[in-house]
Amino acid sequence: MGSGQVTDWQGKNVTVAGLGVSGVPAARVLNGLGAKVTVVNDGDDERARAQAAELEALGVAVRLGDGDTLPDGTELIVTAPGWKPDKPLFHAAERAGVPVWGDVELAWRLRGRDGREAAPWLAVTGTNGKTTTVQMLASILRAAGLRTAAVGNIGVSLLDAVLGEERYDVLAVELSSYQLHWAPSLRAHSAAVLNLAPDHLDWHGSMEAYAADKGRVYEGNRVACVYNAADRATEDLVRAADVEEGCRAVGFTLGTPGLSQLGVVDGILVDRAFVEDRQHNAQELAEVSDIGSSVAHHHPSEEGASRPRSVAPHNIANALAAAALARAYGVPAKAVRDGLRAFTPDAHRIAHVADVDGVAYVDDSKATNTHAAEASLAAYESIVWIAGGLAKGATFDELAAGAAKRLRGVVLIGADRALIRDALARHAPEVPVVDLDRTDTGAMLQAVQEARRLARPGDTVLLAPACASMDMFANYNRRGEAFARAVAELGA
Template identity: 85%
Template sequence: MSNVDWQGKHVTVAGLGVSGIPAARVLHGLGAVVTVVNDGDDERSRAQAAELEAQGIAVRLGDGDTLPESTELIVTAPGWKPGKPLFAAAAEAGVPVWGDVELAWRLRGQDGREPAPWLAVTGTNGKTTTVRMLASILEAAGLRTAAVGNIGVSLLDAVLGEESYDVLAVELSSYQLHWAPSLRAHSAAVLNLAPDHLDWHGSMEAYAADKGRIYEGNRIACVYNAADPATEDLVREADVEEGCRAIGFTLGTPGPSQLGVVDGILVDRAFVRNRQKQAQELAEVADVNPPAPHNIANALAAAALARAYGVEPAAVRDGLRNFRPDPHRIEHVADVAGVAYVDDSKATNTHAAEASLAAYDSIVWIAGGLAKGATFDELVTGCAKRLRGVVLMGADRALIREALARHAPEVPVVDLDRTDTGAMSEAVREAARLARPGDTVLMAPACASMDMFVNYNKRGEAFADAVRARAAESV
């Protein structure tokens, strides 16, 4: 179906939402006969359905499991689980299932323009930051680009919109990769692998396999994390084009075909003429904002992809200097009475929290929320020596408290027995009481936010508001 005549093709779009509605409109515009199916039948869904029906698109609400008759293709929202009855019916009927990423990939070039290559990024944590760093580097090189996919501009808009791009920086989730069987990137990176979304994938092995799809068919470089052997394993297992190289990144001194750090300098021993004996300076650690270890790793991955595309070293440096991180990602909020307050509300799992905790020497940790089935023993063991104190809140805080009792019994713990949004102000007050000048009060919850907040952004805003209120009181 790469160059299919869509006129009259019967396509079922699974899910109303940020991917389903644009996909339905695009397919309808191409002449397909589109039916949207949706599990929900609430007021918002009915309003969305009415808009689509006014354009001639059929919508079935409250019936997301039945395969409409005559369906020749399903285009699904990425979050729909593979085990749904709809997909079982499709498999029995021989109907292919694509995600919106697959649809965008297949539609590239159908308007006659030369398709822009994709530099793709996935991983359990750091995807958005790395893709935005990469886009900043590409822009510094004078290239027309955009951060797209699971971030910023939608891929369908990027592929079919009026603006032309030289190259795209593409963030891809494991969900999106699961439903993108024919994707073939110019170069791709897997930043890290840790247990996440296992309720969706069914196992760590299935989750890793879906992440590894990003390497399939790569032409130039498969970028992996030298500190995470699982990412290199995925490179070994990938079926790539002849000549495609494995490129590692490391926070230590790089070997040949790696990027790394030497005496505070980000260096390249992969895309140089004599990588056995030479290294190219790219940027200083101080050019990375913030210069936390996991963020330096993100910068190295972004630099590797940019260098794979032929970007000059000066553009790597300038792009990293120009980059500003999104809110709630290890964001310094304020200094109050000699204590730094840092918002990493985006640390919604243990792997992200581990990276954040490793960035500071003496910490009062604010943690808790929805654990999503996670355990905390390994996280607590790794950070115990850095903890001045801990403030816990949220529905599953007891899991962290129990891990602290087992592995850091000497660390003082404040357990806030409340899950209302006002708990954040109390958490900041208690953290300030435990902190000493030179400490960092770090909100890196290691949990999802939905027990108390709409999303991690609202949780981060509540933390920042509480810190600023305390700063005002101290003036």
């Protein structure tokens, strides 16, 4: 059951590690294919027991509170992506010669099972911008008349996409470093690594291991490996990848594109990669304002006039990466423009919540690491920054130094806020900092009230925590919702 296609699952002993978002569907699918499925799970809480009861009714065995012991007779482990590689379960599997797949690997192996041609995958990874880029890509593909879906960590689950009734021409797939770590045989049509910054180092163990897992997305690419010309590390991953003959390296840049690149000239997105005679020709794809029509927010200034928000640089970069993957798949230029115009961004990703007393309140709760927060902070001139949460092994010196001149003030919440406070003391000592010694969910209301006190008309109060949310909230969506509720109370 190593690298070959598994065609007969009947009676195979498969252990599913974790009951989460990917584990329950994986257990259902494998059980439906005739495998003998055992689920192991670390937690034994009320939710886990409810999920276990549903699976046990189907004939799946579930072991709660014991995620470290390898069940006897296991021939394959299918793991939730978040389980760390150093767990005892995986050491036991290695000793026993048992392969470990993630949910992405399982979906990849199961595609085309019913004899229909499997839809190719256009894959996107990177520290930040994955969700936005994949949604932009799906919008462009739809504008070209293709049957597609944004899948992976968002939208339709990958297993549903490859096994469901719906037939797709091509899939836009968001992949995390965790998922790539457990997906050894994945081979995309084309793939992009948007950027690389320290993140999840507590999981991967080192920046090198993290980068290597991201780089797996390029393995076996057929048409294009899309990289960020401003991020040398992404280009290095392309050079290191073992790709199919004829696969090309295609860069994207916020500047004028070189040969085999997409870039920006006079406010126009331009393609010098997927055109005849690249030496002398370029293809106009869209205007930067085509991205801005849905991503930028308009809101009244103090005088009541509408003041347009410019398109944040990272969203232009995301659009270029999406366009490059779509063009690699053969999509016409008009579909890039139409798709970008039709795109609507995710909630809690630089979402303008309200204006109160001439101050804009912006929710970027999805900025769960320093790189994302840096991009968010760069989009505004004068900011009262609400930050803090779980640091996940990150450091904040670079972020604090880069943002210092834009900061009117900072309000800190969450378990690891002292790390940000200390970085600000070193790099922005003149910026006032309110340190809220709270990790309860009600802390957000106080944080917003403190931010209002610090803000002046024309400022932006920005929730861009640079940290994960789980010390205080179930997820970043809940954190963003708490921020929006607190802002609504200000205006009430």
